[in-house]
Amino acid sequence: MSDGTREPDLRYLAHVRPSARQLRWQALEFYGFVHFGMNTVTDREWGLGHEDPALFDPPDVDAGEWVAALAAAGMRGVVLTAKHHDGFCLWPSAHTAHSVAASPWRGGRGDLVAEVSQACAAAGLALGVYLSPWDRTDPRYGSGRDYDDYFVAQLTELLTGYGDVFCVWLDGANGEGPDGRRQLYDWDRYVRVVRALQPEAVVSVCGPDVRWCGNEAGHTRRDEWSVVPHELRDAEGTASRSQQADDGEFSRRVRSDEEDLGSRAALAGYAGECVWYPAEVNTSVRPGWFHHPAEDDRVRPAAELFDLWRAAVGGNSCFLLNVPPAATGRIADPDVAALAGLGDLVRRHVEGDRAGEAVVGDEDGPVDLAGAPVEGRSPWSPDDDRPRLGLRFPSAFPVRSVDLWEDIAHSQRIERFSVVLSRAGEVVWRGGAGVVGHLRILDVPDVLADHVEVVLEEFRARPALTGVRVVSA
Template sequence: MSISIKEAAVVAPSARQLAWQQLEFYGFIHFTVNTFTDREWGDGTELPEIFHPTQLDASQWVQVCHAAGMKGLILTCKHHDGFCLWPSQYTDHSVRNSPWQQGQGDLVREVSEACREYGLQFGVYLSPWDRHERSYGDSEAYNDYFVHQLEELLTGYGDIFSVWFDGACGEGLNGKRQVYDWDRYYDVIRRHQPQAVISVCGPDVRWCGNEAGHTRTSEWSVVPASMRDNEKIQEKSQTEDDAAFASRINSDEDDLGSRQVIAEAEELIWYPAEVNTSIRPGWFYHATEDGQVKDADTLMELYERTVGGNSCFLLNLPPDRRGLIHEHDVQALRGLGERISRYYEHDLALHAQVQASTFDDSQHEGSCITDGRGDTWWQAAEGTEQATIELDLGDAFTFDRIVLMEHIVAGQRIEQFTVDVFSEEEGWQQIHTGTVVGYKCICRFAPQHCRQLRITITGSRWCPTLQSVSVYDTKSQV
């Protein structure tokens, strides 16, 4: 039995998925023994004694994230090398046996407390692959071990917004390949942190399919349920690099949710995209990459393309051997935060007059999209798949960005739209065409100077919605 367009239109996010989407932009911290061996992947033979940052300051990490405009931070509590950044009672391979703070430190606690101090959400990454732990490869024994460590993180450090799993998998010291008990992991997370999303190898948030910050032209949050199953069961082998891993899972396909795709699906789910990349070529700090830090303009391009492309943006910031975010990275991140703040501070469409060609009722008329509220929205009449919305800004302004947001609590519906501006000399002129909107779509174009603009929804699933339309001038803010 095929899925109808109306059925596809009403697939909506869970409360945890919605709260995650509203974060928009958050950081990733990769910091472990690899930082001191100058490697990307450790092999588990590293001695805890090499973990010896001399100026480690978790507050500096969080302040840098806050200055960049981030709303959360995910810490790699254990990478593939198996070294734990907290004093786990289930292994000696941890900070407890390092010289850092004379073995009395707990980096997970320091980061979680710094996040609370500066108002950021805290998340954890725990690698399922553990190249140090001897039980790895003895699937039942290791799954017990992994769950014990997972429970330590979920119960000892306050609220967690994301548990981030990758699919790295290899053979244990016994030569056997580990079989992960994903369902058991998920049950533990739901029991201890029910508001946390489970990301990448998990049911709540999917990987976009690459680690380069690339996004799709049309990023659907409503996709076939088989997408989630494939993300869970496809695991990265010990010898496989990221590009090879991405090439064999369908999360890197360009079309995940068009009408053609959903027509062949048996079930649809809300499974939104996260885009991740690093501020440097590597995920861990390497002094040789100090001159290869992405600058503020590059980061701003990534931010607008990802957050403005119906995705969340996860940016990695690797602390150096001192235990600090490097000065080059700090400069770029502060520049990014300043740009985000300046570019999107003043909405030229706030309280603009709106005329909609259709609306559902008086509670969902056109004026809802410029009232500055998050609890109102415009909605077309039932069954209407095309609509025109005209805005009068009250005066002529110069602008180069329009930000559209659907009311995704009701689903993702808009498939195609255009933007036009009006002048007395030339009448209506088209300046932008777009496909999906979803949570947020940032339309970028050459500066326009006008008083009136028009958004025409040319394709939609059932009746389209818009929660807001905002207009910004970024060029004069440079």
């Protein structure tokens, strides 16, 4: 990507901006994945295809319970696997017999997409849909245009029958192998259909709006750039890096060769265009994406999930956390408990903000920047070589983190910042990090401080912050 001979054009990079749909997506920050279907009842991760629809008859499906459990964790949306690789559809598609309509569930009159849509609407959560391009059942797979027509027909059903959709998640996983059927997906056509039917929805992973972070382990890069080379939008390239075998190992694998995608060093020598292509971090509460009873004692604890949330949401990414219901149709007790614990930790973090108690200002006077961004607030955008922002508190308290928001509507410009904590005029801690973006959570080792100074050290053009949160331990 880079030959190291040309310095990047910082003025150009500093003016690459997100679309309105990307801004709305980023504001969600945290939402859930729900893997449920034929694999749940057969206890598999990747179904083989052609499973008997009569196997699907979960006795106690409660989409309201699913949504409530996800909301309790602090999630603001749900992405449902409407069709996984096995090809079994959770709605009564008019274009295949391999769906809930052929099952005994709800007497063959069930529609799980509708039930989840209604539950999301009642709870105020956004709805997203996952429709696997790889289909191990449909005979048209590998035929080219005929299969594309089928896929588009199903996509149309999902985007016209269930209300507003915030996300269409297109997976690149494929286990056909070198001797299997090969389908050249018409990705551009799929995106055009989404744009026509749900213009406010982002197309994720094998799409142009939201970038897969590159792993399924929940790993977040140290510095996550939203302004990256346009080649990263190549859907086939993303698919080639996606899971190719159901080996039980891919979900926790992290590649080390793609840790820097957008810094000056990474872009040195790059002569192409850059685009706004922000990252989504995804992982599961369990080792698998579908529920397996043998994994009931391997659910990630709330503290580990909270660390993943802090790194992802606080690292300029959105966090997509998978919660798979059991074959009964209910979310298992260990998962519910972990989600409730996570939600408590997230609330304590947000409610632990003490910035509202501070006098906030720079050398020019007071600044209205305390707390998270609010509508109508003007950003702090000083025209200095090394801007400094101070927060003076009436008394010292233990600081756990300093959280910053950048005005990403005008691009991502901050490359490095530092934070200095003081008590009674004496420096007690210095730290810092690289990019800010939508939100950056900088951990602090619980030191007592009554003054916080934020210094913007390096940036690509005039920077702008829209909020500062100082979280008490």
